[in-house]
Amino acid sequence: MDNVPLLEVKNLKKCYGDFEALKGVSYSIGSGQMVGLIGPNGCGKSTMMKCICKIHEPTSGEIFIDGESTKGKKASALAKLVANVPAESRGTFGMSVMDLVMLGRHPYVDSIWWESDDDENVAMDAMKRFGLDHLKDKQLSMLSSGEYQRAMIAKAYVQSPRLMLVDEPTSHLDMKYKLEVMEYLQAMVKTDMTILVAEHDISLMARYCDLCIIMKKGEIKTIGDPKKVITEELIEEVYEVDARVGTDPDGEIYILPKRFRASNANKF
Numbered sequence: 001m002d003n004v005p006l007l008e009v010k011n012l013k014k015c016y017g018d019f020e021a022l023k024g025v026s027y028s029i030g031s032g033q034m035v036g037l038i039g040p041n042g043c044g045k046s047t048m049m050k051c052i053c054k055i056h057e058p059t060s061g062e063i064f065i066d067g068e069s070t071k072g073k074k075a076s077a078l079a080k081l082v083a084n085v086p087a088e089s090r091g092t093f094g095m096s097v098m099d100l101v102m103l104g105r106h107p108y109v110d111s112i113w114w115e116s117d118d119d120e121n122v123a124m125d126a127m128k129r130f131g132l133d134h135l136k137d138k139q140l141s142m143l144s145s146g147e148y149q150r151a152m153i154a155k156a157y158v159q160s161p162r163l164m165l166v167d168e169p170t171s172h173l174d175m176k177y178k179l180e181v182m183e184y185l186q187a188m189v190k191t192d193m194t195i196l197v198a199e200h201d202i203s204l205m206a207r208y209c210d211l212c213i214i215m216k217k218g219e220i221k222t223i224g225d226p227k228k229v230i231t232e233e234l235i236e237e238v239y240e241v242d243a244r245v246g247t248d249p250d251g252e253i254y255i256l257p258k259r260f261r262a263s264n265a266n267k268f
């Protein structure tokens with residue numbers, strides 16, 4: 001099924017009561033791509049991800065992953081296709097890094113037996129890949145934000161999904177760990193996984209994404225190569241700020257916000 005998109009979203013609508021958070025969104029993306037979901041706070045990025053992994057049921061529309069509709073799919077079957085890394089919100093329960101990563105194997109675990117040695121080997125391999133082996137027994141509550149983010153991504157990785165959804169992975173991280181997380185995501189994309197990542201750091205997205213989906217108020221404004229579609233005009237239209245979009249000597253673009261004209265702070 002070579003021509004089947006890895007993810008196809010067809011006329012997706014999601015309402016919370018009377019409020020339309022997604023207003024009939026359609027797009028498709030291929031496999032082995034890093035796709036950035038970009039847009040202002042509240043534009044519907046997390047809602048989109050929650051509909052794709054069925055944390056929320058869409059109000060209408062349909063989603064296909066690798067040609068299979070998510071409608072009526074059991075959670076365990078869906079979890080073999082799509083893994084979700086939510087925005088950081090730590091539970092306070094006393095789970096270790098190993099416990100968390102092993103949770104990612106649950107779609108593969110027989111309902112009667114506990115995880116097998118194979119599951120444990122997969123988890124250990126993931127912890128090595130993500131530089132977590134020395135933290136195996138550490139409580140999640142004691143991890144730095146960078147370590148926690150790597151642990152969450154390792155948990156999603158051991159699900160062996162075709163599609164990984166990653167919501168604001170770098171929001172608590174310094175510049176070094178932002179780059180590190182993006183490098184890990186890029187390494188997984190090279191194994192033919194598709195990653196849909198929602199992020200507010202547009203310069204980072206422009207650098208790492210093959211494609212970006214720019215949203216505003218529950219709709220898609222544009223989809224395309226970030227180096228082509230991210231312009232000063234687009235930033236002004238979507239974010240209502242003046243910004244400079246420049247190109248560095250390596251050909252990477254960067255975005256420098258300058259002014260929010262309609263800010264209430266002006267009346268302060």
Ligand SMILES: Nc1ncnc2c1ncn2[C@@H]1O[C@H](COP(=O)(O)OP(=O)(O)OP(=O)(O)O)[C@@H](O)[C@H]1O
Pocket residue numbers: 016021039040041042043044045046047048
């Ligand atoms: N469970 C919910 N019940 C009611 N309204 C919701 C719910 N979840 C989200 N919303 C609303 O839907 C809109 C989209 O929210 P969503 O979290 O998808 O935005 P977002 O683009 O991910 O924002 P951010 O960048 O701030 O994370 C917002 O107006 C939000 O208040």
